[in-house]
Amino acid sequence: xxxxxQADYAVRAVLYLAEINGDGRAPTSKIAGEMKIPPSFxxxxxxxxxxxxxxxxxxxxxxxxxxxxxxxEISLLEVIEAIDGxxxxxxxxxxxxxxxxxxxxxxxxxxxxxxxxxxxxxxxTSFGSxxxxx
Numbered sequence: 130x131x132x133x134x135q136a137d138y139a140v141r142a143v144l145y146l147a148e149i150n151g152d153g154r155a156p157t158s159k160i161a162g163e164m165k166i167p168p169s170f171x172x173x174x175x176x177x178x179x180x181x182x183x184x185x186x187x188x189x190x191x192x193x194x195x196x197x198x199x200x201x202e203i204s205l206l207e208v209i210e211a212i213d214g215x216x217x218x219x220x221x222x223x224x225x226x227x228x229x230x231x232x233x234x235x236x237x238x239x240x241x242x243x244x245x246x247x248x249x250x251x252x253x254t255s256f257g258s259x260x261x262x263x
Contacts, residue, residue, distance in 0.1 A: 136212040138166045139174045143183060143208050147200035147256035154193030174212065181211035201257030206248060208256075216251070218244040 141164040149155060157175060161168040175194055178184040185197045196203065210216065219240045221228035228234045 132209055133213050135170065135174060136209045138164070138170055139178060139208050139212045140205065141166060142171060142174060142194075143178070143196070143203060143256055144259060146184070146194065146196050147203070147260045150196060150200055150260075154187065154191070154195040156193045160194065178208065178211055181207070183208060183211060196256075199257065200260055201255045203256045204252050205254045205256075205259075206251035209251060216244065216248055218247070 142160050145160050145164050146155060157171050158168065160166065161171045166174075175184055175186060179186050179197075182197050183203055185195050187193065187195075206216075215223075217223060221234065221237055222240050222244050225231065225234075225237065228237060230237075
């Protein structure tokens, strides 16, 4: 399993804003340059994260992008799922009928536990914890 490039860019953008949280807003051009994100890609990401309630945007001379909440209140899971949708390691995890082996599949419980562990880890990791010490 690999997150999309777009989700990776979204994590980078939120991380950048979490690191400058005390300074408030940042122009998207600065975020794109500092975090090595193509500007056209960042515009779409900012829009999606804004709809998800992760980012707040404003236009004008004092405009830019800022976190909608404190970094400690935003999880990696929230950002990734805002871009990629729910994390699913295998199509049989949410829908066991998708497996050719059905109830007799010896791997199903492993997929379910691995997904639960990953989701829990991403949910427990806030951008506040990622920026502490930087």
